[in-house]
Amino acid sequence: QVLRIKTRNEEEVKQLQLLESLEHLELDFWINPSAAALPVDVRVPAHNVQAVKAFLESQGIEYSILIEDLQAVLDKEKEDMDYSQQRDRSSSSFNYGTYHTLDDIYAELDHLASEYSSFVSKLQIGESYEKRPLYVLKFSTGGSHRPAIWLDAGIHSREWVTQASAIWIAKKIASDYGKDPSITSLLNQMDIFLLTVSNPDGYVFTHTTNRMWRKTRSKNAGSLCVGVDPNRNWDAGFGGPGASSNPCSDSYRGPSANSEVEVRSVVNFIKNHGNIKAFLTLHSYSQLLMYPYGYKCTQPADYAELNALGRAAASSIRSLYGTTFTVGSICTTIYQASGGSIDWSYDYGIKYSFAFELRDTGRYGFVLPASQIIPTAEETWLGLKKIMEHVRDNPY
């Protein structure tokens, strides 16, 4: 047991120091006796509890039980840790409930493509500035050139819960096909393309050097500052308000639209595919579900439908753990910001363009505890699914 002892005077403190010296009692003081005003916490082995209590009582020293059974507490903690390691672990040893390095995520992409090879394949759509491959998982049950849904994560590298959620979502889609009626019917009609790490250079940098890095890692001519904000670099109101022209800024738009290879690779893929019907992108944090526009504060033509669909998706998200997402256009919900990806995709003709800002609302922000990865992924998936079902049922 762990006891908390409240001494009232110097005499009592001396008594405790005497107790401390009796080695056969095997007492482990978590807070040592020093001054009368301070509590003393001591762990007492079970077989000595009676003796210690008897001593305290005989001296009239006040105590209370801080922890009734420490071993039980430790056993439970171990159980919890083992359980959370076992969760969602099927044949792979990839722990979805923790944050991973780029190499480990890339290894898991290969594993998924191999385990579900009949409908999951890995494509490379380009290379990052530092020559890292940009890998997309393609989910396709057949057909040729079916209408498709695009989903990306981690365009801003410090938003770690997005890459982590994306790989969980990849596993979810793969394992639910053939079991969940909705996903099965979706994949029987449409393809899904999932870019789990849109900005691999930035992601590696957040692991090796600066956890708060947001941008790409491209060199800027004439500046010591590195990197461009990849979500200010798209060809949508480029150069307008809400993006900086200063290379040292975290919202630097870059020298020109599509200057970043990470952005250009996605644009080229989407244009070459020609049949993408939804463009969904994951960010953190703030718990928002947004549709265009960011570069201007006027409503998109499809405002009514996008708003209603957004609300339905937010409702699905909330149904799981009560997490509330605010729905609205980028401009009204956060601020005017030019050069954003969903503005580009929408103006390009992809009607169902949404940007998610995942957990939380500021308490942990970018350093969201790993214990929240799976709940975040689970609830986000419900929102994405709601949107995907609507896209499936409303061909255009």
Add this chain to the structure above:
Amino acid sequence: AAMELQPSHGLANRVATLAAGYLCYRRGSPGRGLVLRSLRRARRQDIDDVGHKYYLELVLEDVLDKDSTVNCTAEVLYHLGSKNLAPDVQFTLEGELKNTDEADNVFYNRIRSLEKELVAENIPDSHGNVSPEMEPIRRLAWVASGYIIWQNSTENTKFHLAQIKRVKQVKRSDEYLEFDYMILLHEMVSQEIIPWQMTVLWHPQHGVQVTQDSRQPKHTSG
């Protein structure tokens, strides 16, 4: 005449975040961190030659007990023109906050009984972990950052404490606890991460004070 704002609106949320930060500074302690749960209502009034005044109805949450919430009304006045004047904030809490004397005293006594001054880094760490011993240190930083956020906010900024890079306890001969923090603030509109140094004083009966603070230069490459 006051104009109604949508609670989902970015501007209304920035003002609410500021009000919550100020409130947390005034009422927080190592045993009590308050965070904005939701904005229920927001109205704005433009006052000629003075500035913009906002009337807010907020719900705050106790970080130690998510189910413990308190309603609050706040008035925030952003002064026209002056970049150096902090906004005026007044608030009224509906009902009482949970008493945190015990938690505060436990922390106070623990720190006072340390043999060596406390030193720590990266709270939370990259994976969001905060050890139990560091939780009150983190809450204290959260409360103190409320002061800095209040002093440096405009209608176009939204600050959150992103991380404590470093904290060092400073030895004192009186009964106060003093900590020197280097924190990272995340500003949502510019998306900048701003290092900020702050000296924080605390005593269970005397609340939290930021006695000195200074914005630090950002690194260029990383």
